[in-house]
Amino acid sequence: MHDRSWTHLDDLESEAIHILREAAACFERPVLMYSIGKDSTVLLHLALKAFWPAKPPFPLLHIDTKWKFREMISFRDETARKFGLDLRVHTNPEGLRQGISPITHGSRVHTDVMKTQALRQALEAGRYDAAIGGARRDEERSRAKERIFSFRDRSHRWDPKQQRPELWNIPNTRVHEGESMRVFPLSNWTELDVWLYVLQHRLPVVPLYLAQPRPVVERDGLLIMRDDDRLALRPGEHVQERMVRFRTLGCYPLSGAVESRADTIEKVVEEMLRARTSERQGRLIDHDQSGSMEEKKREGYF
Amino acid sequence: MSSMLNEGETLGAFLDRYRSLELLRFLTCGSVDDGKSTLIGRLLHDTDRVYDDHRKALEEDSKIHGTQGGNVDLALLVDGLKAEREQGITIDVAWRYFATLHRSFIIADCPGHEQYTRNMATGASHCQLAITLIDARHGMTRQTRRHAFIAALLGLPQMVAAVNKMDLVGWDEARFRSVEREFLAWCARLGTPEPTVIPISALHGDCIVHPSTHAPWYRGPTILQLLESVPVMRPAADAPLRLPVQQVLRPSPDFRGFAGRIESGSVTVGDRVQVLPSGRETRIARIACAEADGGDRKSVAAPGSVLVTFTDEVDCSRGDVITCVGGSQQPIPCHSIEADLVWMDETPLMAGASFLMRIGTRTVPATVVRIRHVVDVDTLAQHARDSIEWNEVGRVDIVTQQTIVVEPYRQMRALGALILIDRVTHATAAAGMVRSGDPHEPNPRRAHWATQPAPTIEPPADRSATESVARAARWRQRPAAILLFGPPKSGKTRRAFALERHLWQQGHAALVLDGQALRGGLSRDLTFSDEDRSENLRRAAEVTRLLLDQGMVVILSMVAPQTAARELARDLIGADRFLAIDCAQRGTDDAALFRDVESFIRPDQTPGAG
Numbered sequence: 068m069h070d071r072s073w074t075h076l077d078d079l080e081s082e083a084i085h086i087l088r089e090a091a092a093c094f095e096r097p098v099l100m101y102s103i104g105k106d107s108t109v110l111l112h113l114a115l116k117a118f119w120p121a122k123p124p125f126p127l128l129h130i131d132t133k134w135k136f137r138e139m140i141s142f143r144d145e146t147a148r149k150f151g152l153d154l155r156v157h158t159n160p161e162g163l164r165q166g167i168s169p170i171t172h173g174s175r176v177h178t179d180v181m182k183t184q185a186l187r188q189a190l191e192a193g194r195y196d197a198a199i200g201g202a203r204r205d206e207e208r209s210r211a212k213e214r215i216f217s218f219r220d221r222s223h224r225w226d227p228k229q230q231r232p233e234l235w236n237i238p239n240t241r242v243h244e245g246e247s248m249r250v251f252p253l254s255n256w257t258e259l260d261v262w263l264y265v266l267q268h269r270l271p272v273v274p275l276y277l278a279q280p281r282p283v284v285e286r287d288g289l290l291i292m293r294d295d296d297r298l299a300l301r302p303g304e305h306v307q308e309r310m311v312r313f314r315t316l317g318c319y320p321l322s323g324a325v326e327s328r329a330d331t332i333e334k335v336v337e338e339m340l341r342a343r344t345s346e347r348q349g350r351l352i353d354h355d356q357s358g359s360m361e362e363k364k365r366e367g368y369f
Numbered sequence: 370m371s372s373m374l375n376e377g378e379t380l381g382a383f384l385d386r387y388r389s390l391e392l393l394r395f396l397t398c399g400s401v402d403d404g405k406s407t408l409i410g411r412l413l414h415d416t417d418r419v420y421d422d423h424r425k426a427l428e429e430d431s432k433i434h435g436t437q438g439g440n441v442d443l444a445l446l447v448d449g450l451k452a453e454r455e456q457g458i459t460i461d462v463a464w465r466y467f468a469t470l471h472r473s474f475i476i477a478d479c480p481g482h483e484q485y486t487r488n489m490a491t492g493a494s495h496c497q498l499a500i501t502l503i504d505a506r507h508g509m510t511r512q513t514r515r516h517a518f519i520a521a522l523l524g525l526p527q528m529v530a531a532v533n534k535m536d537l538v539g540w541d542e543a544r545f546r547s548v549e550r551e552f553l554a555w556c557a558r559l560g561t562p563e564p565t566v567i568p569i570s571a572l573h574g575d576c577i578v579h580p581s582t583h584a585p586w587y588r589g590p591t592i593l594q595l596l597e598s599v600p601v602m603r604p605a606a607d608a609p610l611r612l613p614v615q616q617v618l619r620p621s622p623d624f625r626g627f628a629g630r631i632e633s634g635s636v637t638v639g640d641r642v643q644v645l646p647s648g649r650e651t652r653i654a655r656i657a658c659a660e661a662d663g664g665d666r667k668s669v670a671a672p673g674s675v676l677v678t679f680t681d682e683v684d685c686s687r688g689d690v691i692t693c694v695g696g697s698q699q700p701i702p703c704h705s706i707e708a709d710l711v712w713m714d715e716t717p718l719m720a721g722a723s724f725l726m727r728i729g730t731r732t733v734p735a736t737v738v739r740i741r742h743v744v745d746v747d748t749l750a751q752h753a754r755d756s757i758e759w760n761e762v763g764r765v766d767i768v769t770q771q772t773i774v775v776e777p778y779r780q781m782r783a784l785g786a787l788i789l790i791d792r793v794t795h796a797t798a799a800a801g802m803v804r805s806g807d808p809h810e811p812n813p814r815r816a817h818w819a820t821q822p823a824p825t826i827e828p829p830a831d832r833s834a835t836e837s838v839a840r841a842a843r844w845r846q847r848p849a850a851i852l853l854f855g856p857p858k859s860g861k862t863r864r865a866f867a868l869e870r871h872l873w874q875q876g877h878a879a880l881v882l883d884g885q886a887l888r889g890g891l892s893r894d895l896t897f898s899d900e901d902r903s904e905n906l907r908r909a910a911e912v913t914r915l916l917l918d919q920g921m922v923v924i925l926s927m928v929a930p931q932t933a934a935r936e937l938a939r940d941l942i943g944a945d946r947f948l949a950i951d952c953a954q955r956g957t958d959d960a961a962l963f964r965d966v967e968s969f970i971r972p973d974q975t976p977g978a979g
Contacts, residue, residue, distance in 0.1 A: 211465060232490070
């Protein structure tokens, strides 16, 4: 009866579309958190598919820390233009005024002010009652207990002991005024699933995911790309041209590159299949302390 | 961590193979120290699915939080939250993902120590297979029985028991076989398909991924062999169509599409369908899909998410269900259902409480009008109660303010599964499984005491009256009904069975009719109103009369609060054969009770008190 054979990816796709439609139907002011990376790319594709021939019934929100790779920003603007989407960008004005930077203030303060606080500001300003994001449960241990529809109190806090049980595919989407829900349609996807989906649907991704010669410095055991000259060199450091790519994208001073020759999606997938380390290994944000992601989530980090 | 590619395999070859790889969703459950986290850690570790940086973090964590004396503690691979790592316990259902060369897996890791019912029900609602951990030293515990009960209640088709810590009982086969027998017997009582029981040592990795060298007597599969070989359940494409509508999309005046996920069956362009609850019929015009995604489809089966349009202007909105027309199995539009509830709220459920009920994509105000019983998960006994407490399972009647479309959960999960949402806190108060829907408005019931005496059936001619004399002689008794009545907890049931045992030992033929037991079947339709209590007693009296005609002594254990109803029962049975004992008034001296009853049923005894 199927048009073609049903695969594990079809299963995940259908589930994600079901979740997106529930979010659109059950909330008054949903918003899609668009972070430009591969997960957001898949999420956006699914949203376009779930509501076609209508446009997704929600705007896109990007929290811009002003430290994203330049290629990410141009990809973001190009994507919004191409699909005619309502893209809203927010930067924490106080953080900007204080000149918060991941280099001088460290990843903890930077993430707290420019991401967590900024997100809360944007969600409150937009009075969004559902924020749809591309987080996956396999990303990190504390995400393993996250719900697909994850309740947040008036202060946007996540309480792992007060989560609603999720049964079958019947979400409990009820919230009071001021409370909200985070919605994660890709909860059950793995990193490999995301790449296989990108490959299958030929989705354009930020070129940073593909290997090419880039200017990097070795710092704290990571390869940091010097995306602009705000990254001042420390004594003994020097910029070298290396063939690198990124497994995850964030603020450039916090994202470690990996040396790679994978310059096509096919080669990236092949590399994935042979990978021995996790995608978060290249992220400074998780190395701060044991359980750091959990702490950030409690405070409202995505 | 090893490669997902086979030796020498190209990406193209992998992608071809990948298309045939299936996804199995299973859950693991067990009590605090049964070794569940170690089992999952061992599965990931021995299939070489642990990333190198995670392994390094694990080695460091093991030194601080580990329970293996600084050696690598695999349980820490999966104990996610900081609070849990420090306390060495797991709080909530955690989801794990891993893949082997043969299959992808999603594990719902369900902790068992507190809120076990909630966690198990949640995990089971997403899975097809449950692995229950049993500590070989302790055998089956209360917790094990409860886990299996919830799995059976939620309708999991496959059950596995992993008898862990076999190393601590010296890989004793007899020990394993006795646990196995116990588990098989319990599952048989629950009516689940035959489970698989596997002896393991999660700590040492026996029978998880690799077979054990310690158990030559065990010829069954390892845990992984089983997980890679059980058939993955898929919704059958030839099952009846059920498409609950999530949303109506109308981007332009000339397009009106209905979005939803096919929960059962399939849709094909041109199919005749109906919209429930209205029952209006139409045909599928399109299964719309963007050009970029391959354009319109001709046919899609469950569990595909689709957007369909109709050939006619038919009213259809969120909460409606698109189904096939005809067929033997049809959903029931109704206002009243009977359902089993897993109660998840700390506030107990009382009859009369109102909620928001979500079933399919419809949310309606609903009231639990009656609690039929609460199940004792240890004995499977059904107790009449006026509340369902946190983590208990009970059966209820629910009345909804708007029409809903339901089907029995066992037949059709999509329209048989529901949740109740607290109207004030918005907490998910219960998970429910529909047993039946009543298309009619509930009727007021009346007790059916007859004003005319019931007709007496003449025994067949070849069954002479001497038989009753013969029976009375053999059993040394005359038939009689002993009614033990009184409020709950007045000791009726205990006394009834003590009395039965005593009479049995004396060579009499006696049996117990328990009011609660009657409510499980014969009186299933009755509530606890005065009227229905009276009717329950009448039914018990009718059954008693039939049994007395066969020479038996019948011990009735009933609440029977109304004097009038007890008198009607006495009249029906016959005053000379009826002895009523008020358990609330009577002392605890069983011996005195036995003496009174024995004297009442003595064949030469003349009729006495009534």
